[in-house]
Amino acid sequence: MRIVLFGKNGQLGWELQRSLAPLGEVIAMGTHDQPCANFTLPSDVATTTRKLAPDVIVNAAAYTAVDKAESNLRDAALVNSTTPGMLAQVAQDLDALFVHYSTDYVFDGSGSKPWKEDAPTNPLNAYGRTKLAGEDQIRLSGCKHLIFRTSWVYGTRGSNFAKTMLQLAQTRDTLKVINDQIGAPTGAELLADITAHALLATMAQPELGGIYHVSSNGETSWHGYARYVLTAARKAGLPVTVDDSNLLAIPSSNFPTPARRPLNSRLDTNKLCTTFGLHLPDWHIGMDRMLAELLQN
16 A cells, blocks of 8 residues: 655654554655645645555645634645645545545534534634635545544644643743633544554445544643643643642633634544544543653653
8 A cells, every 4th residue: 555645744744654654655745845745836746646646645734823824825725725625636536545634623613512523614714714625625526535623633743732831831920821712632643543543444445434523532621731731740840830820711802813713622523433443532641641751851
């Protein structure tokens, strides 16, 4: 099996290089690699992929700067929708499986129930709209595909919320963190392993393809997430200057950003677990693993 992986240097792409390696030949590519893997150049990326003639295309590349997408819609659309759409057409032509990642931001975050795959979409921001457009183009192409919607992804590589909290908590006396956005921190390591498992099953049974929601079990707010991280840091002896009384919970309305964020990022993962026979661990388990690695360095 030949697998072409785009976005090799991101949190997820890094873990996918590990999880996909036992499945076959993995050709992992980043934005600056040659031949072209720059998603702002859709035709060039499509040409690259055709020449490589893979059995599977895995797209972990994305424009994830949510606030910047409001003012840089062109690049966000190229990376999140136009190029994935062209890759999906290549996959259709080659009879390859296309694996793609999307987001809970395709929903408006209303209510408190976990979102199911067939729930009405209504993105609040440009990032969500471009990701939804990417999903639509993939489906319309008719290619065999797996689209994984996920949320609050983190990893030991690259930047993420936990690392930011650890840095700030050593230089400030007080932190204000949003407490009305609810979701489940989901490890890139977990997402990559699930991808490999589902990919193999879908190659054997193409009818398993479609959209699936993937996240860790449980839920928390950004404030609860921060408190958990800082508690672990104090136990590890890190010189944290922010205690629980100075970790202040604030509503989203007190922290305006260019892009609106959904309040409810809960995802219903029953379809994934039932289809592929999976059990998803609680978010604390993956977080403890990442924090152990970070705090030992």
